Amino acid sequence: MTLEGQEQPDLTILLMDKLNPETMCIEISPTKNIKITPLKISIVMGTPFGNELRLPDRKIMGPASIQLAQDLSLQPNAKISPSRLIQEIRERKDDPTAVRFFIIVMTNTLLLPITDFYIT
Incomplete structure (x- = not known):
């Protein structure tokens, strides 16, 4: 799965259906699960992995946050x-847009677990 794949949300919808949000596992079958971890997200998405939290510039975050609030x-x-x-x-x-919200929740929960009470 790549970011380019988000233009066609069928794969993401399939992942949403198979993901157990309580265990953060993709349930492929009753006996096969894939545990989603920050390291796996980093490998697949190419995002940084480590202790240093790097947030986008406020010039980017501000309008994106306002747009998300308007969408809701x-x-x-x-x-x-x-x-x-x-x-x-x-x-x-x-x-x-539900696919977009799913990705926001998933990445926020996995990559920024300390901010679980709000979306950054």
Whole structure:
């Protein structure tokens, strides 16, 4: 799976269906699971892995955060929690934006576990 693959969300939808969010395992069959870890995400997505947290510039984060809040019909300065996005995923089952919310929750939970109470 690559970032280019996100243009066609079928694979991501399949992963959403197979992912157990409580165990963070992709359940391939009753006896076969793939545990998702920060290291595996780093290898697949090509993201940095380590203790140093590197956030994008505020010039990028600000407009992206405002746009996400607008997509969720929230105030522009609202704190957005993973549980809020999970609720949206459940309500928008056939909506392509649900795939985007899934990726946001997954990467936030795996790569930035210390910020689990809000999306950065």
